[in-house]
Every structure is written in C-alpha cells, then in structure tokens.
Amino acid sequence: AQSVAQPEDQVNVAEGNPLTVKCTYSVSGNPYLFWYVQYPNRGLQFLLKYITGDNLVKGSYGFEAEFNKSQTSFHLKKPSALVSDSALYFCAVRAAGNNRKLIWGLGTSLAVNP
C-alpha cells in the first residue's frame, strides 16, 4: 500500500537551533517527493521536491530536505529556525500509477520558540 508517515504530530525547537521534520514513505517505483507548508488560515505552499539526482534538495525560505532511499525517508531540515517558520508541514509522495494524485502525510506542527 502507498503511504506517507510523519511520525511526529508536533516538533518544538528554539529559535536559532537546527530543525528536522521527519517523513517516511512507501510507494512502488521511483518516488516523487514533496514538502508543503501551511501557515495559519492559509493555503498550502510548495516548499521543495525530490525527483532525481542529488539527495539533498534545497527549497524556499532556507529549507532543504534529504532523500534517503535505503531508509525510504525524506526529512525536512533547516540549519537555523526562525519564529516565523512556525506552521504546519506536510510531506507528500506522488502515487504510483497516477501521476496527478499525491499521497499526503497527516502533517507536523512546528513550533519555534523565541
């Protein structure tokens, strides 16, 4: 079965510290992986994607994500967290056999404390 897991409902980090939001996936074939961010009362915004190539992908707002095929993971990272990074983060993988359908994780709420 195709799935995305975000094992942490909430992540708390102090401003200036590095942050990691975890994501693991299960899909057949080569995965197309995405991270989105949702600020309060807003729509989802695309952050970054992994398709192929370098396992470290850089995206918007200083975020990056590391693809690990053996661990089937795609963790979101940022070297130095900002209070303004506090939001809900979603990981998604493109469904095998349906290019247009994304399988979504349940989301991880990130709180960056000043």
Added chain:
Amino acid sequence: DTAVSQTPKYLVTQMGNDKSIKCEQNLGHDTMYWYKQDSKKFLKIMFSYNNKELIINETVPNRFSPKSPDKAHLNLHINSLELGDSAVYFCASSQDRGTYEQYFGPGTRLTVT
C-alpha cells in the same frame, strides 16, 4: 496576480441548504483538484479534473458534485449540506507534465449550522 483563487473565502449556511464554491487558476495548468481539510488538519483529495475530464473521484458522498466549465475553472456544488461537511475546502492545480507539484488556493471555510 493570484495564481489560484477561490470564492467565497468564508461560507456559513444552515443544514439542508445547497451551496457552491468556485475556483479559478491563471497558471495555465491542465489539472485541477478539490481537497477537504477537516478540523484535525487532515488533507483529503476529493476530485480532480484534467482538461474538463474527471480523473480522480474519491469516496465522496454524491451530494458533492464538481463541475469544470473549462480548464481554468473548477467549481464544487454541495447539496443538502450536513454538519459534517464543515471544513476548509482547498482548490489546487498542477501542470500536466513534469513533476506535477500542486499549487493551492487560499481555501474556503465552510461552516454548517
């Protein structure tokens, strides 16, 4: 220059009513989607249209009916509204080639009383 826009932003209505939400995208994308986000923030795909053709139709009550007059517009009509329909509904669009990342509208918060 909003890429994906939805109207209305807020919708408060009574049980049993019929309502519509409209979505428009100016990105030139071929595929559009409707998602429902519940109070726990879980995101669920409902429908998708590609060039006015329905391509994703998840398990959704048939009170929900999407309509796509052209590839830039996707509307959602809901009949006989129920309390459980209260949620935020998001429209999204994606290009029909490449990596298919989706771009989302600001959402419509539907409250059924």
